[in-house]
Amino acid sequence: MIYEKCRNILLKEFELIQNAVIVQDKIRTAISDKEWAVFETHLGTLNSIESNLESLEKEREKLFGVCETLNHEKSFSQNLDEKGVFYTLVALLPDNERNDLTTIYQSLKFEALKLRIANEALLTHVGEIKSTLNDFFAMAFPQRCSKIYNKEGIQSANDMSSMVLNRSF
Numbered sequence: 001m002i003y004e005k006c007r008n009i010l011l012k013e014f015e016l017i018q019n020a021v022i023v024q025d026k027i028r029t030a031i032s033d034k035e036w037a038v039f040e041t042h043l044g045t046l047n048s049i050e051s052n053l054e055s056l057e058k059e060r061e062k063l064f065g066v067c068e069t070l071n072h073e074k075s076f077s078q079n080l081d082e083k084g085v086f087y088t089l090v091a092l093l094p095d096n097e098r099n100d101l102t103t104i105y106q107s108l109k110f111e112a113l114k115l116r117i118a119n120e121a122l123l124t125h126v127g128e129i130k131s132t133l134n135d136f137f138a139m140a141f142p143q144r145c146s147k148i149y150n151k152e153g154i155q156s157a158n159d160m161s162s163m164v165l166n167r168s169f
Helices: 002-032 036-073 082-091 095-140
Strands: none
Touching: 002 036, 002 095, 036 082, 082 095
């Protein structure tokens, strides 16, 4: 029972994280191609994946809670992190089930790492775009480069909302 439930949860999480990696790459492409409608669509998809992952995470926490109760009855150590709880759970299972769950769990962690790397790459990409735009505006409009402070004395961003650019030649 615990094996099947844990396996199903891990497989669903694995699939969702794989989908998130794909969507993350599509978001990066949409930003590069300046396709903002596509970007918003993919962002909605990513938010949906996130909410599904949160619900699966709650299910997994409940399952691990059952595992911790079993471990306390068998007098295992009490202060385990998520990984420790997982491995004590699979230690109670037969070899073939243990190997199956361990493989799925490690694949899940690997996909989560790929997602984190893709996210960091996207944030770096967006940061570089922002830096380039800031440098462009600093060179194009040097009068706007000086620091502006609000009435509380805190530095605020330059307000570019009143700027008008002539788009005709």
